[in-house]
Amino acid sequence: MAFDKYEFYQRAVQSPDVDALFLDRVYRELRNKSAKAMREDFCAAFALCCHWAGLSETKLAYGVDLDPEPLDYGRKNYLSLLAPDIQKRVHVLQTDVLNPELPEADIIAALNFSYFAFKDRSTLKNYIANCHRTLAADGILVFDCFGGPACMEPNEHETEYDDFSYFWDQDSYDPITNEAKFAIHFKPRGQKKITDAFTYDWRLWSLPELSDLMKECGFKKVNFYWEGTDEDGDGDGEYTKVEQGEICESWVAYIIGEK
Ligand SMILES: C[S@@+](CC[C@H](N)C(=O)[O-])C[C@H]1O[C@@H](n2cnc3c(N)ncnc32)[C@H](O)[C@@H]1O
Known part of the structure; x- marks a missing residue:
């Protein structure tokens, strides 16, 4: 599919x-x-x-x-x-x-x-x-x-579903501006990880x-x-x-x- x-x-x-x-x-x-x-x-x-x-x-x-x-x-x-x-x-x-x-x-x-x-x-x-x-x-x-301190540093969380994994990936955080970049990746079961399916450049x-x-x-x-x-x-x-x-x-x- x-x-x-x-x-x-x-x-x-x-x-x-x-x-x-x-x-x-x-x-x-x-x-x-x-x-x-x-x-x-x-x-x-x-x-x-x-x-x-x-x-x-x-x-x-x-x-x-x-x-x-x-x-x-x-x-x-x-x-x-x-x-x-x-x-x-x-x-x-x-x-x-x-x-x-x-x-x-x-x-x-x-x-x-x-x-x-x-x-x-x-x-x-x-x-x-x-x-x-x-x-x-x-x-x-x-x-x-x-919010919370966990959002003030890069980190990645994986959540597993029956047929795919979902990754919420924080790439950066700048304490001067509160700007942070995030990305969503997916890994369909048995297939290669699809990186940056969605990306966010946020404050x-x-x-x-x-x-x-x-x-x-x-x-x-x-x-x-x-x-x-x-x-x-x-x-x-x-x-x-x-x-x-x-x-x-x-x-x-x-x-x-x-x-
Ligand atoms: C994070 S996604 C939407 C999430 C959706 N509200 C949800 O609950 O999952 C952000 C959406 O905002 C739209 N967008 C960004 N800036 C916008 C603007 N100034 N006016 C209208 N839509 C905008 C983008 O095209 C994108 O579809």
Whole structure:
């Protein structure tokens, strides 16, 4: 079978079904009502949009990405598999997330750290301001973020699946700029390792920097959702609203601004 980097990415990196339920839940928790329109910025193959629109007939999804390749992949491999009424509730736009004409939404989600590609404060601030402007009155902006001392040095982690291995490879970290380079490699079972299937040149933004920016752009309140711990001391995938974080070698959290 031909190597399909998007399929492996989806299986190793994404949980769009879990993410859709999480977004639905946090909007209800923070706003006491149900969200209708969700915009997935940096959507790539817009798997999250497809799951969001499938949650109920009131849900509408908009995906935004600059790159036609993952958008086409999503149309062929995810959107086309949905029931026709669900397909009608998914809309994708090939444009910049900085475009001021983006569709209004109750939730804007920028997941898998995609906004880390904005390395200077003024560009990230423009983006957050654009989100604030294009959110509906009770809208929320959801970013995931990672950090911890393990991200401040090169390292590589392998995760094994039945038919392939996934490698998350941090190549560099600069303490002066917080810039870091990452790559994803895959090794299909019985085949050669495919290196640099995806590469990322990022600035690692911290939660207080993001919180300050959200407040400067007009968000009234900023919330943090932190992962719980299982009996072995590992993350359990359950995120709850907290006032204080926890010291961890590496963590993933959500920062959520309320318009
Ligand atoms: C890390 S990937 C997407 C990950 C996806 N959101 C997920 O959850 O797995 C980043 C995506 O952002 C897109 N992108 C980068 N800069 C962009 C911009 N300024 N406007 C829109 N899309 C952008 C890239 O084309 C790429 O598909």
